[in-house]
Amino acid sequence: MAKVLIIGAGGVGRVVAHKCAQVPSVFNEIVLASRTKSKCDAIAASLPRPIVTEQVDADDVQQMVALIKKHKPNLVLNVALPYQDLPIMDACLETGVDYLDTANYEPKDVAKFEYKWQWAYQDRYKQKGIMALLGSGFDPGVTNVFCAYAQKHFYDEIHTIDIVDCNAGEHGHPFATNFNPEINIREITQKGKYWENGQWIEIAPMSIKRDIDYPEVGPKASYLLYHEELESLVKNIKGLRRIRFWMTFGEQYITHLRVLQNVGMTRIDPVEFKGQQIIPLEFLKAVLPDPGSLGVTYKGKTSIGVIFNGVKGGLQKDLMIYNVCDHAECFKETGAQAVSYTTGVPAMIGAKQMLTGKWRGKGVFNMEQFDPDPFMDDLNKYGLPWHVLHGKTIEN
Numbered sequence: 317m318a319k320v321l322i323i324g325a326g327g328v329g330r331v332v333a334h335k336c337a338q339v340p341s342v343f344n345e346i347v348l349a350s351r352t353k354s355k356c357d358a359i360a361a362s363l364p365r366p367i368v369t370e371q372v373d374a375d376d377v378q379q380m381v382a383l384i385k386k387h388k389p390n391l392v393l394n395v396a397l398p399y400q401d402l403p404i405m406d407a408c409l410e411t412g413v414d415y416l417d418t419a420n421y422e423p424k425d426v427a428k429f430e431y432k433w434q435w436a437y438q439d440r441y442k443q444k445g446i447m448a449l450l451g452s453g454f455d456p457g458v459t460n461v462f463c464a465y466a467q468k469h470f471y472d473e474i475h476t477i478d479i480v481d482c483n484a485g486e487h488g489h490p491f492a493t494n495f496n497p498e499i500n501i502r503e504i505t506q507k508g509k510y511w512e513n514g515q516w517i518e519i520a521p522m523s524i525k526r527d528i529d530y531p532e533v534g535p536k537a538s539y540l541l542y543h544e545e546l547e548s549l550v551k552n553i554k555g556l557r558r559i560r561f562w563m564t565f566g567e568q569y570i571t572h573l574r575v576l577q578n579v580g581m582t583r584i585d586p587v588e589f590k591g592q593q594i595i596p597l598e599f600l601k602a603v604l605p606d607p608g609s610l611g612v613t614y615k616g617k618t619s620i621g622v623i624f625n626g627v628k629g630g631l632q633k634d635l636m637i638y639n640v641c642d643h644a645e646c647f648k649e650t651g652a653q654a655v656s657y658t659t660g661v662p663a664m665i666g667a668k669q670m671l672t673g674k675w676r677g678k679g680v681f682n683m684e685q686f687d688p689d690p691f692m693d694d695l696n697k698y699g700l701p702w703h704v705l706h707g708k709t710i711e712n
């Protein structure tokens with residue numbers, strides 16, 4: 317029996333609140349806090365049991381410390397934005413409470429996807445005797461656990477990993493992002509990068525494309541991107557020779573993005589406008605559809621998985637582990653679309669592993685560092701069933 321403090325009342329926060337509320341034997345008390353309290357209240361009103369809601373500016377460490385001291389949670393589950401990771405980690409350190417998030421810290425003024433800022437807390441968390449679990453969403457998150465599971469059950473040595481992320485859903489808007497537009501567009505417009513034979517290879521944004529055949533969805537144009545889980549998997553999967561990350565984008569999405577980039581609307585440096593400093597990407601977020609509102613009309617599926625090549629007992633082995641999720645089904649259950657759902661469910665499951673003592677440690681951890689089995693069992697139990705496809709390969 318534990319008390320969880322959820323920070324962030326966006327699409328992912330909604331799913332986390334719903335999923336925690338469905339498991340009262342672990343999360344017997346829930347506090348949901350965010351910058352705008354009315355959003356917490358709207359989520360609370362949709363839940364099957366009462367929770368407490370609060371207002372907090374999580375950029376302010378002392379506000380976070382006061383909130384933690386008031387409610388004394390066993391765990392702080394951060395699904396606000398990546399900018400808040402460090403102030404929330406600081407507050408957890410000061411109060412001696414465990415921490416979990418779904419996305420690595422990013423500085424506001426430069427799009428960087430690196431764990432170095434959060435890994436730097438390792439010694440301080442260890443000394444304090446608390447635990448931080450980083451990246452407990454789908455990718456990062458479930459994809460890391462799929463890697464640990466493949467390593468444990470299917471391979472002596474994994475040689476190549478391709479993480480393949482397809483959203484084959486249709487929301488009916490000409491252009492919208494599936495999670496926070498600012499974070500999503502920063503991720504896509506940066507240079508692509510993959511790791512091969514001990515080196516990072518950088519490429520121009522969206523310059524490598526393949527048609528990948530996704531389970532239950534079919535072939536889709538996919539682009540090589542850099543994604544944060546590559547950094548920890550390179551460290552933690554032994555014998556690895558290459559790791560890449562692919563994501564699908566439709567022609568319409570890419571055309572809109574190209575235009576927005578060309579006219580300067582994706583810039584993250586301030587621009588003087590009518591005597592005020594504005595950041596074009598922040599303004600763009602204000603005029604785009606709220607990702608949380610997309611679920612109403614969203615149809616179709618996500619199909620996300622990991623394709624492996626390696627050896628077992630001296631023989632070459634290819635396989636894929638994947639999950640398929642239906643937007644409309646997710647909306648029916650939680651009022652959120654599948655991208656929020658596939659992030660929020662693993663956040664609850666990661667928290668459950670920590671609170672039930674299945675995943676324990678002192679310090680800062682990535683998902684693949686723990687036994688994947690209890691997490692994989694819970695994916696099947698709480699709405700993200702996974703499958704293994706033997707013989708699946710990807711073009712080099």
Ligand code: NDP
Nearest residue numbers: 324325326327328351352374396419453454455456495496
């Ligand atoms: P949203 O933008 O929908 O929600 C973010 C929430 O955080 C909003 O409610 C916002 O408040 C709140 N917030 C922002 N700043 C602060 C602050 N300073 N203090 C308190 N609350 C704040 O984002 P999503 O729900 O789509 O995404 C949430 C997180 O999940 C992000 O970090 C995202 O990167 C991550 N993610 C991870 C994925 C994975 O697979 N690992 C996939 C998708 C998302 P307000 O409503 O007032 O703006």
